Amino acid sequence: MTTPYVLEPHWANWMLAVEMFVAGLAAGIFFFIALANTTGRKEDREVGAILGFFPAPLMLIAAILLTVDLGQPGRFLNLIFTSPAATERPGPFMLNPNSPMNWGTYVILVFGALTVIPFLDALRHTGRLPFARGLVETLAHDPVGMFVCAALALATGSYSGVLLNVTNLPVWSDTYLQGALYVTFSALGGFAAAGIVADRLRAHETAGAVRTGLMGISLIAAVLLALYIGNLVALGTAGPLVTTMVYLVAPSFWIGAVGLAVLLPLVVVTTGARLRLARVDVSSLAVLGMLVLIGVFAFRWSIMHSALAALGH
Amino acid sequence: MTTKGMFVDTTLCTGCKACQVACKQWNELPMEDEAAVREHRAFTANSYDNTGHLSATNWRHVKFIEQFSPDRADVRWLMMSDSCKHCEQAGCLEVCPTGALYRTQFGSVDIHQDVCIGCRYCVGACPFGVIEYNGRTGRVNKCILCQDRMETGEGTACAKSCPTASLTYGNVSDLKAMAAARVKQLHAQGKTDAYIYGWDLGNQGVITQGPNKGQAVKDMQPVGGLNVFYLLLDQPGVYGLPTAPQLPQRNMNPSAGVALISAAVLGVTGLAAFRRRRMEAAQSGGGAA
Numbered sequence: 001m002t003t004p005y006v007l008e009p010h011w012a013n014w015m016l017a018v019e020m021f022v023a024g025l026a027a028g029i030f031f032f033i034a035l036a037n038t039t040g041r042k043e044d045r046e047v048g049a050i051l052g053f054f055p056a057p058l059m060l061i062a063a064i065l066l067t068v069d070l071g072q073p074g075r076f077l078n079l080i081f082t083s084p085a086a087t088e089r090p091g092p093f094m095l096n097p098n099s100p101m102n103w104g105t106y107v108i109l110v111f112g113a114l115t116v117i118p119f120l121d122a123l124r125h126t127g128r129l130p131f132a133r134g135l136v137e138t139l140a141h142d143p144v145g146m147f148v149c150a151a152l153a154l155a156t157g158s159y160s161g162v163l164l165n166v167t168n169l170p171v172w173s174d175t176y177l178q179g180a181l182y183v184t185f186s187a188l189g190g191f192a193a194a195g196i197v198a199d200r201l202r203a204h205e206t207a208g209a210v211r212t213g214l215m216g217i218s219l220i221a222a223v224l225l226a227l228y229i230g231n232l233v234a235l236g237t238a239g240p241l242v243t244t245m246v247y248l249v250a251p252s253f254w255i256g257a258v259g260l261a262v263l264l265p266l267v268v269v270t271t272g273a274r275l276r277l278a279r280v281d282v283s284s285l286a287v288l289g290m291l292v293l294i295g296v297f298a299f300r301w302s303i304m305h306s307a308l309a310a311l312g313h
Numbered sequence: 314m315t316t317k318g319m320f321v322d323t324t325l326c327t328g329c330k331a332c333q334v335a336c337k338q339w340n341e342l343p344m345e346d347e348a349a350v351r352e353h354r355a356f357t358a359n360s361y362d363n364t365g366h367l368s369a370t371n372w373r374h375v376k377f378i379e380q381f382s383p384d385r386a387d388v389r390w391l392m393m394s395d396s397c398k399h400c401e402q403a404g405c406l407e408v409c410p411t412g413a414l415y416r417t418q419f420g421s422v423d424i425h426q427d428v429c430i431g432c433r434y435c436v437g438a439c440p441f442g443v444i445e446y447n448g449r450t451g452r453v454n455k456c457i458l459c460q461d462r463m464e465t466g467e468g469t470a471c472a473k474s475c476p477t478a479s480l481t482y483g484n485v486s487d488l489k490a491m492a493a494a495r496v497k498q499l500h501a502q503g504k505t506d507a508y509i510y511g512w513d514l515g516n517q518g519v520i521t522q523g524p525n526k527g528q529a530v531k532d533m534q535p536v537g538g539l540n541v542f543y544l545l546l547d548q549p550g551v552y553g554l555p556t557a558p559q560l561p562q563r564n565m566n567p568s569a570g571v572a573l574i575s576a577a578v579l580g581v582t583g584l585a586a587f588r589r590r591r592m593e594a595a596q597s598g599g600g601a602a
Contacts, residue, residue: 005442005555009433035583044587072451075430078411083428086412094412098562100569101410101434154579158572165568166408166561167437173564179572187579191586213586220578307437 006168008311012069013247017304019065020160021189021297023108024182026058026115027157028190032213033118034150036194038143040206045141047198047206049125052118052140054193059112079105100166104159111152157186164303170310171241171303175231177224178303184221188261189296191217195289207285214292215269221262240310247305256298260291316420317463318399318540319472320488322495323552324507325479326392328361328375332471332480333394336373339459339470345370346448369447372396372456373471378551380523389522393543393552394471394480397422397443397456398511401537404560405435405444405455413452420485420540421458429453440536440558458541485540489514492544499544508532510549511542520547536560 029051036048067073078086079102082094089096096102121140123129129136139145161182164172172178191213198206232238243250268275268288275287336342345355345368357365362377378391399421406414406422413429414422429452435444436453444455459469467473472482481488493514499507505518509532517531525548533549535558549556 005553006440007436007442007445009436010446010448011433031579031583035587039584039587070431072431075411075428078413078428078430082412083425085425086415086428088415089412094410096408096410096412098407098565099410099434100565101408101432105410150580151576154576158569158576162565162568162572163434165564167434168404168440168559168561169437172437173561176564176567176571179568180575183572183576184579187583191583209587209589212589213583216582216586217579220575220582224575 006170006311008169008308013304013308014301015065015069017297017301019062019069020182020304021300022058022065023062024157024160024186024296024300025189025193025293026055026062027111027153027183028186028188029058029193030055030111030115030118030153030190031150031157031187032190032194034146034153036206037141038146040209043203044206044209046125047194047201047203048118049122050197050201051194052120052122052125055115056112056119059108059115063112080109100159100163104163107152107155107159111149111156114149114152117149154183154186158183164307169307170237171232171306174235174237175228177228177231181221181224181228181299181303184217184224185257185261185296185299188214188217188221188265189293192289192292192296195285195292199286199289210285210289211269214265214288218262218265218269222266225258225262237310241302241306244306244309246309247301249302249305249309252298253302253306256295257302259295261295261299264288264291264295314418314420316485316540317458317483318420318485318488318542319396319458319469320481320483320492321394321541321543322479322481322492323391323393323544324499324504324546325477326375326394327477327479328377328390328392329476330363330375331474331476333364333371333373333375335470335474336396336456337371339462340372340457342370342372343449348448367395367397367443367445367455369445369454372454376553378547380547380551382523387522391523391547391551393545394475395553396471396541397458398441398542399456399458399540400535401540402560404438404440404536404562407560407562408434408438410434417458417460417463419458419460419463421460421463422455423457423460424453424455426450426452438561440555440560488542492542495544504546506530506546507544509542510545510552510554511535511539523547523551525551 033048033051036044082089117139120136124133124136158179162179165178167173191210195210198210274284349355356363360377364371364374367374373396376393376395380389403422411428411430413425417423431451433446444453447454468482472480489512492509496507496516506520508516508518508530513532513534520526520528
């Protein structure tokens with residue numbers, strides 16, 4: 001249980017919700033790319049190659065948003081290199097093992113750098129890379145390298161959740177499941193984006209893998225959400241997430257996170273129901289992908305604002 | 314170096330706010346920013362409690378707690394001069410990703426202002442709601458136990474200005490002995506509600522006045538002990554102090570562990586999805602369209 005006396009950090013929460021969404025989406029997409037490039041067939045790798053255009057720009061957007069929110073880019077190096085003024089900290093590199101933000105900085109830094117690989121591979125695949133084509137292809141399809149990339153992608157996906165978990169703020173710190181939920185919703189976002197690209201490329205077999213993946217990940221998310229809510233209810237702190245209208249937290253959570261991101265893929269994939277958009281030439285899978293992405297953003301939004309709602313802001 | 318701290322005897326506090334003024338003056342703390350003034354957070358004007366809470370520019374805050382009996386015939390004021398507790402295990406310091414928050418040679422928790430990046434992670438980590446982001450500087454601020462004065466052996470400005478010795482600065486070991494003696498003295502006078510919030514010195518009693526009359530109280534030692542600690546006369550919640558403050562790090566390993574397990578399950582699920590795609594494609598009628 002948290003204490004009612006903790007102060008609000010006064011982050012730009014809407015901006016952080018967007019930042020966490022794009023960084024999580026980049027992680028989820030990279031996760032899909034790693035799977036496609038190492039275990040998929042030619043069609044899967046083609047989808048993976050086109051998806052490779054997205055993680056690097058998304059991470060760039062996340063970095064810009066984070067910089068705007070914190071407003072002190074000149075001091076960001078203090079996260080990596082020990083400031084000469086911080087005389088109590090040994091060594092040239094800053095590492096506080098008790099701080100998720102410190103771990104996360106390194107993970108995001110390495111992951112952000114690695115997103116260049118699928119980006120270059122996408123350029124290579126579309127014939128726009130004038131140099132080092134062989135090297136890029138090797139890097140982008142090496143099973144060991146991709147396993148490491150997938151692990152870093154999942155670590156990036158879970159990072160924000162663990163970060164919020166290691167505070168004393170209500171809702172965020174009331175359960176251990178925050179990191180697990182964040183990484184699961186990142187994977188959901190990645191597969192949803194893959195569904196849209198698979199649809200555009202008419203990659204039928206890949207679409208089948210995406211559907212199966214979406215169903216499996218939604219199932220995991222459903223179990224985690226049930227445990228999460230049960231945990232909060234048991235502690236008596238579920239209200240700010242599941243009932244409050246402040247910042248539209250409850251509607252975002254129930255309609256977006258639970259409805260669109262979790263239940264919809266389960267229902268659509270298991271029943272074979274078809275989703276259509278009027279006057280738009282997209283398939284059922286693409287529509288599902290877009291709705292799931294909206295749901296994933298709604299999840300980030302509702303969790304991000306639930307602590308504020310709990311503090312009465 | 315011996316650990317320095319303060320003992321706050323709330324029974325002696327008259328609410329004069331000399332400590333607040335001394336703190337503002339010595340540390341050259343400005344009025345709160347325009348937003349705080351606009352939102353009535355800078356000056357409440359609804360009580361003798363003028364600022365309402367600790368903040369980046371109010372490192373010390375005198376709380377006024379008014380208690381009435383149901384018929385309003387019996388009234389008492391509890392007053393408490395609050396500040397950073399300089400915890401033995403400080404949540405703010407533990408989560409700081411840049412080393413800006415550090416433990417001084419006196420055992421207090423100080424901030425390297427030029428190292429702080431203004432990430433505000435420490436704000437949500439403090440269970441007491443002490444440290445706050447300063448929008449003017451883009452950094453966080455809180456009581457630093459007058460580090461500059463301690464280095465010259467002067468002690469804190471607030472304790473120096475306290476006219477009733479409600480605030481006493483000194484070696485924590487000496488202060489603990491003083492606190493234990495004071496509680497015994499109060500108990501001997503029939504004031505059995507006195508107990509220590511910050512260290513477990515073995516005292517326990519019963520509240521004799523106010524809405525919680527008859528409830529048992531006993532010494533508390535939260536987050537490994539507080540180097541600025543209090544003698545209280547009522548439940549901690551009455552003073553706006555948490556009854557069970559915790560370090561945010563309690564969640565770190567379990568949270569990361571559960572995330573790791575989930576990531577592994579997701580990896581297996583993703584692999585299974587690719588292996589089952591033919592079956593799935595056949596079941597869905599063949600493809601993306």
